[in-house]
Amino acid sequence: MQAQRKLRIALVSPKGPLYRHRGGIFKKSLRYQPLTLTTLAALIPAELNMEVTLFDEGISDLPLDLDVDLVGLTVITGTAKRAYELADHFRQRSIIVVMGGPHVTLIPEDAQPHADAIVIGYAEDTWPQLLRDFAAGCLAPRYDQAPQLNLADRPFPRRDLLPSQRYLTNNVFEATRGCVHSCDFCVVPSAWGRKPYQKPVADIIADIRQHGARKLIFVDLNLIADRGYALELFAALIPLRLQWYGLATVLLAEDPELLELAARSGCKGLLMGLESISTANLRQSRKGFNSPDKFFNLVESLHQHGIALQGCFVFGLDHDEPDVFLKTAEFAVQARIDLPRFAIVTPFPNTSLYKRLLAEGRIVTKNWELYDGQHVVFRPLRMGAEELQKGTEAAWKHTYSARSIVRRIRHSPAPWPVKLGTNLGYRFYAHNLSRFYNCDWIIGQTDAPITKVASPTGSLIATPDRP
Structure with a gap:
């Protein structure tokens, strides 16, 4: 009897146009390794035996021909446009798309049309449940954070799944x-x-x-x-x-x-x-x-x-x-x-x-x-x-x-x-x-070409990887 193929997941941190140029003004990424992707990877239920790959667009290109069953996107407001583009692309290829993160939590109605499921709030409990539902073929359109979140006894982030040499530190x-x-x-x-x-x-x-x-x-x-x-x-x-x-x-x-x-x-x-x-x-x-x-x-x-x-x-x-x-x-x-x-x-x-x-x-x-x-x-x-x-x-x-x-x-x-x-x-x-950036715009013009400039995050002091 042929063994059933493992379900494959890609977890993605999308970036805006300037940040996809490896740090904007700087030629090299000056970021520290983000915790979101590695934490989500650690929360995948072991019994599901899923194969996971992490992609951080701040350090490498995301292949658009991914051969996966589910794409998870973590979204801050500044990356929402790129996240929606990626989500629409993968859904057109019949790949299930899940979105979460600060932007999705702030304005879920903006993200919902681009995803098969969205996660609102912290994902320690909802993400594992979502994956179990996905494996069982009963994915819900929305998962809301449980009111009694407990951060005790959680698995350590899978920092090994992102290349440490591409960051200032992991x-x-x-x-x-x-x-x-x-x-x-x-x-x-x-x-x-x-x-x-x-x-x-x-x-x-x-x-x-x-x-x-x-x-x-x-x-x-x-x-x-x-x-x-x-x-x-x-x-x-x-x-x-x-x-x-x-x-x-x-x-x-x-x-x-x-x-x-x-x-x-x-x-x-x-x-x-x-x-x-x-x-x-x-x-x-x-x-x-x-x-x-x-x-x-x-x-x-x-x-x-x-x-x-x-x-x-x-x-x-x-x-x-x-x-x-x-x-x-x-x-x-x-x-x-x-x-x-x-x-x-x-x-x-x-x-x-x-x-x-x-x-x-x-x-x-x-x-x-x-x-x-x-x-x-x-x-x-x-x-x-x-x-x-x-x-x-x-x-x-x-x-x-x-x-x-x-x-x-x-x-x-x-x-x-x-x-x-x-x-x-x-x-x-x-x-x-x-x-x-280019300041030649008229205020009040919707989606005018307002200034574009990326701020460095590398410093002697920490900077949060969220808005």
């Missing part, structure tokens, strides 16, 4: 999900709510040990959202004698005990969303716990503990005027932020910001590939769209001028090869922005 880990705050431009409250989810600390330590990581990145959106949990995690990391990078809020600097323990646990760099030097902007964005008056002390406190800061600012908020760009850039230099980053505020679908701008008639395009933090997709309130685009470029150039780099990094606790290399990388980026 030492990427996740301890928590979600965030307790409700910033109006953030996708987290709209997509997953404010309830935090946590992996048992013992599970995280076991994963680090089995992978053999000595320098690693935590991609948690807010690693200190639960103080008690963060204290437990940092204490457990100390015996491992490793170095780690991650994301947190400015509130860390107001908790001396937690900050001290983070440093002792091996924290060497943090990404923090500073967002704006305007208190009015911060209040409107529901991020009033940020205080520009405290940003200087924040940097000093982190540096005293040997922690470098990647400080992120957004432009285009309602209280921004044309002078905000150079004011913010010079502020970042004077504050001695190790690695400042600038983005254009993006109203991701169904976030509070999106709903408000939509109600005000200020959304000018729903071409999702422009929703990546580097395009103007709405009417700014106190400046023109071209002013916003060119002003953002001016902020980059000022901050990464040779003089500004020297003024900032001489105070940085990061090793000289790291801080110099990352700053020179961003300097190259800043001075090549104009090669990758």
Whole structure:
């Protein structure tokens, strides 16, 4: 009797047009290995005996002649257009297509027509059930996250299924999900709510040990959202004698005990969303716990503990005027932020910001590939769209001028090869922005050719692989 053929699955992370050019401005991909595909691969039920292949379009081309039974696409808003193109192509070839990820969770009605099934929310329970249904021939059109998600005792990500040499690092880990705050431009409250989810600390330590990581990145959106949990995690990391990078809020600097323990646990760099030097902007964005008056002390406190800061600012908020760009850039230099980053505020679908701008008639395009933090997709309130685009470029150039780099990094606790290399990388980026966009468009023209530029993710500090 002939053995039944294994069911074959392809899991795909699609990228927008610029990112498919191996990093956009940069010739080489500067990404760390994403966790989504490797986590989904680990969750495939063993009894189904399925064959899985992973494709990350950020590092390699996706063959369009795949011989598989099911294609799974993980989608963020900026890659939705490409994901839909791929989904339509494979469905025309009679291949089952499943879609999930932040964009699908935010706006499922947008994705549903392009897929045989969509997954809403976190997939730890729904993805295995979907695959069992698929194998049994009873696939449902939609799978919603179970209300009681438990991250304990989950299999370790299959990091071996993606080529480690094609990334800056594959030492990427996740301890928590979600965030307790409700910033109006953030996708987290709209997509997953404010309830935090946590992996048992013992599970995280076991994963680090089995992978053999000595320098690693935590991609948690807010690693200190639960103080008690963060204290437990940092204490457990100390015996491992490793170095780690991650994301947190400015509130860390107001908790001396937690900050001290983070440093002792091996924290060497943090990404923090500073967002704006305007208190009015911060209040409107529901991020009033940020205080520009405290940003200087924040940097000093982190540096005293040997922690470098990647400080992120957004432009285009309602209280921004044309002078905000150079004011913010010079502020970042004077504050001695190790690695400042600038983005254009993006109203991701169904976030509070999106709903408000939509109600005000200020959304000018729903071409999702422009929703990546580097395009103007709405009417700014106190400046023109071209002013916003060119002003953002001016902020980059000022901050990464040779003089500004020297003024900032001489105070940085990061090793000289790291801080110099990352700053020179961003300097190259800043001075090549104009090669990758065209501002000759009229605001209000639907799907107008708005600016196109890819932002690097390689840095001494972690950057989330999600919006």
